[in-house]
Amino acid sequence: xxxxxxxxxxxxxxxxxxxxxxxxxxxxxxxxxxxxxxxxxxxxxxxxxxxxxxxxxxxxxxxxxxxxxxxxxxxxxxxxxxxxxxxxxxxxxxxxxxxxxxxxxxxxxxxxxxxxxxxxxxxxxxxxxxxxx
Numbered sequence: 474x475x476x477x478x479x480x481x482x483x484x485x486x487x488x489x490x491x492x493x494x495x496x497x498x499x500x501x502x503x504x505x506x507x508x509x510x511x512x513x514x515x516x517x518x519x520x521x522x523x524x525x526x527x528x529x530x531x532x533x534x535x536x537x538x539x540x541x542x543x544x545x546x547x548x549x550x551x552x553x554x555x556x557x558x559x560x561x562x563x564x565x566x567x568x569x570x571x572x573x574x575x576x577x578x579x580x581x582x583x584x585x586x587x588x589x590x591x592x593x594x595x596x597x598x599x600x601x602x603x604x605x606x
């Protein structure tokens with residue numbers, strides 16, 4: 474019985490934890506409207522190979538989560554320039570953007586999670602192709 478309960482808790486944690494990290498996911502069309510109005514900036518937190526592989530949202534700034542968690546060579550100037558704007562983040566599924574949102578929220582930024590690139594492209598919103606450096 475104890476083993477069953479431990480396994481049940483482990484399964485629940487594996488299913489629920491990523492959703493908790495991701496936070497509430499806003500609809501892609503809402504994200505697009507906020508960006509178009511100038512009140513927000515859209516950020517793709519995936520890695521460069523992913524950007525090249527699938528494309529990115531047309532208005533997205535490309536800043537990998539790995540740099541946010543690291544020395545912030547790419548993030549530092551962006552954060553300084555956009556401190557007063559809402560940062561709307563997305564990744565492949567919404568998990569990494571949720572992690573990034575959590576980090577930035579703790580630092581006092583206004584953030585939202587737009588989920589995954591599939592939400593953006595699936596809503597028929599504009600995308601663009603990028604080349605891997």
